[in-house]
Structure formats: C-alpha cells, structure tokens
Amino acid sequence: xxxxxxxGGGSVQPGGSLRLSCAxxxxxxxxxxxxxxxxxxxxxxxxxGRSRNKANSYITDYAASVRGRFTISRDESxxxxxxxxxxxxxxxxxxxxxxxxxxxxxxxxxxxxQGTLVTVSS
Amino acid sequence: xxxxxxxPSASGTPGQRxxxxxxxxxxxxxxxxxxxxxxFPGAAPKLLIYKNDERPSxxxxxxxxxxxxxxxxxxxxxxRSEDEADYYCAALDDSLSxxxxxxGTKLTxx
Numbered sequence: 001x002x003x004x005x006x007x008g009g010g011s012v013q014p015g016g017s018l019r020l021s022c023a024x025x026x027x028x029x030x031x032x033x034x035x036x037x038x039x040x041x042x043x044x045x046x047x048x049g050r051s052r053n054k055a056n057s058y059i060t061d062y063a064a065s066v067r068g069r070f071t072i073s074r075d076e077s078x079x080x081x082x083x084x085x086x087x088x089x090x091x092x093x094x095x096x097x098x099x100x101x102x103x104x105x106x107x108x109x110x111x112x113x114q115g116t117l118v119t120v121s122s
Numbered sequence: 123x124x125x126x127x128x129x130p131s132a133s134g135t136p137g138q139r140x141x142x143x144x145x146x147x148x149x150x151x152x153x154x155x156x157x158x159x160x161x162f163p164g165a166a167p168k169l170l171i172y173k174n175d176e177r178p179s180x181x182x183x184x185x186x187x188x189x190x191x192x193x194x195x196x197x198x199x200x201x202r203s204e205d206e207a208d209y210y211c212a213a214l215d216d217s218l219s220x221x222x223x224x225x226g227t228k229l230t231x232x
Contacts, residue, residue, distance in 0.1 A: 107221035112166035
C-alpha cells in the first residue's frame with residue numbers, strides 16, 4: 001500500500017523558517033517524481049514544487065512564488081522528502097500536501113498524503 | 123486569479139448529468155493534457171481524470187473528461203449525493219514552467 005505522511009507543520013512568525021517532511025512507503029521512492037502542493041484556507045490548490053526521480057538526478061523545480069525561499073530535498077535512506085521553507089510570508093499559510101507524480105506528463109498526482117498545516121502569523 | 127478558469131459553483135439533482143468547464147490558453151490546455159481532481163472537505167484531493175479523458179482504476183465510469191482547443195470539461199452522469207465535492211482541473215503551463223490549477227468548482231447535489 002502506498003503511503004505518504006506529512007509532518008512538521010505549525011505556527012511561525014513572518015520571516016521565520018519551517019521544515020516539512022513527507023515520509024513515504026509502499027513504492028520505489030527513487031523511481032518517482034514527488035511534488036508539494038498547498039491549499040490556503042478556503043482556497044484552491046497551488047503547486048509549490050517537485051523533486052524529479054533518481055534517473056533525472058533528483059532535479060528540483062519550483063513555482064515562481066516560492067523560488068529562492070523554499071528548497072526541496074530527499075533522503076533515500078529514509079524514503080523521505082523534505083520542504084525547507086525560509087522567509088515565510090503570511091500568504092504561505094496553507095495545508096501542504098506531498099503527492100506522487102504518476103506519469104511525468106503533467107500534474108498526474110496519483111497518491112497524496114493527508115497534509116500538514118502551516119500558519120504564518122504575527 | 124487562477125490561470126485556469128472554472129465556474130465557482132455547479133448543481134444538479136440526483137440522476138442528472140452535470141458538466142464543469144475549465145478554460146485556459148494555448149500555453150496550458152491548448153498544448154498539454156488536462157487532469158481533474160475531486161476533493162471532499164478536510165480530505166486530500168483525489169485524481170479523477172488524467173490525460174484528458176482517462177480514468178484511474180476505481181473511478182466510476184459516470185465520470186468522464188474531454189478537451190477541445192483551450193477548454194476542457196468534466197461530466198458527471200447519474201449524479202449521486204456522494205458526488206457533492208469540490209472539483210479542480212489542472213494542466214502544465216509553458217509560461218509558468220509548472221502545473222497550474224483551476225480555482226475549483228463546488229458541486230452541490232440538490
């Protein structure tokens with residue numbers, strides 16, 4: 001069974017940092033692109049970024065709104081994906097989901113975690 | 123303002139057929155596959171349609187997708203109360219170098 005479990009969310013002040021984790025199981029971790037997608041309270045879905053698979057050197061891609069502030073990384077030994085968020089702004093407040101990308105031909109997000117809430121507020 | 127445009131709401135009665143539209147441009151829907159997601163309150167989104175009109179295993183054939191030019195549609199036939207949810211379209215966008223989502227459509231079953 002494929003599982004993705006996010007953790008690390010919480011409350012932080014503007015300008016602060018937070019590191020989210022996405023622990024995975026049930027699939028070949030190195031073989032999949034894995035994405036971060038967020039959803040502000042009462043709002044729609046917003047793509048944050050992704051880590052490509054090992055065959056593509058784990059190259060990372062980011063949305064313009066977070067580029068330079070957020071960093072995605074992986075730990076193969078733990079089958080885990082991370083999202084390091086720096087210089088957080090109030091508009092980064094959202095539930096953050098990690099999701100596997102099935103076909104690499106678009107936002108084919110096949111499996112999702114339950115999400116973790118990040119609140120940026122003074 | 124979302125890159126892909128969806129109506130904020132849609133409704134229908136049980137048994138009816140409803141469609142939800144998703145309008146984009148040549149840089150997204152016009153040149154890339156469209157995906158649809160279903161989301162219930164407090165839950166993660168679920169992939170409903172991929173590559174314009176394909177259904178993942180387990181998705182009822184009451185759900186169907188189509189794409190024409192720079193627009194796409196999700197159709198739900200034989201509407202059921204359990205279909206009441208938010209629906210999102212998504213596609214890659216060349217201008218933004220990543221996926222974009224529609225603003226979402228809240229479907230109400232009357």
